[in-house]
Amino acid sequence: xxxxxxxxxxxxxxxxRVTISCSGSSSNIGSKTIHWYQQLPGTAPKLLIYxxxxxxxxxxxxxxxxxxxxxxxxxxxxxxSEDEADYYCVTWDDSLNAVVFxxxxxxxxx
Amino acid sequence: EVQLVxxxxxxxxxxxxxxxxxxxxxxxxxNFWMHWVRQAPGRGLEWVAxxxxxxxxxxxxxxxxxxxxxxxxxxxxxxxxQMNSLSAEDTALYYCARSLLAATSHWGQGTLVTxxx
Numbered sequence: 001x002x003x004x005x006x007x008x009x010x011x012x013x014x015x016x017r018v019t020i021s022c023s024g025s026s027s028n029i030g031s032k033t034i035h036w037y038q039q040l041p042g043t044a045p046k047l048l049i050y051x052x053x054x055x056x057x058x059x060x061x062x063x064x065x066x067x068x069x070x071x072x073x074x075x076x077x078x079x080x081s082e083d084e085a086d087y088y089c090v091t092w093d094d095s096l097n098a099v100v101f102x103x104x105x106x107x108x109x110x
Numbered sequence: 111e112v113q114l115v116x117x118x119x120x121x122x123x124x125x126x127x128x129x130x131x132x133x134x135x136x137x138x139x140x141n142f143w144m145h146w147v148r149q150a151p152g153r154g155l156e157w158v159a160x161x162x163x164x165x166x167x168x169x170x171x172x173x174x175x176x177x178x179x180x181x182x183x184x185x186x187x188x189x190x191x192q193m194n195s196l197s198a199e200d201t202a203l204y205y206c207a208r209s210l211l212a213a214t215s216h217w218g219q220g221t222l223v224t225x226x227x
Contacts, residue, residue, distance in 0.1 A: 039155075088155050101156065
């Protein structure tokens, strides 16, 4: 049972917009910045969004992040086949004194 | 070019020990917090441990406290994870990562640890 709750799966067709949610509590998302990683099959995770809504250089602007209260969301617009991957939210938890990951969301492009 | 190269994984019997290493290059290692993250086969990412730039602060997931020790050698640009009393639940691909919660995040390709008799 992950401290951060993500839907196990999400799907969309090419060109669609999909969102992936990440729910936490006041000790993590509610007081810390949230980050998102993309893990393509067979590869190491790659930072997609940092500090709630910032994109590292090289990440397309089709990817965006937001945070409100104890929840966060990752949005992918103009869905492409190469977006098919696992997506994880992650932050620090002040109560646990630990880094906490969401359980991950497997995105399927239909 | 930033590089993190893990080594030291392998097959170990339950109750055994392993020491993982992560060789860093292409950046000033001593300036960054470092982390170990693992991924069991077919499962999600699990944070294992974090160490501050100078080694003065260390944090662990509850399931490895008392069994695993994270350390670093800034002179050798290396990160380590000493793993003792291993069990099947520790079987995973272990990643070394820089700045897990920041824009400067970078991960290695991982080293596989298999605990089995």
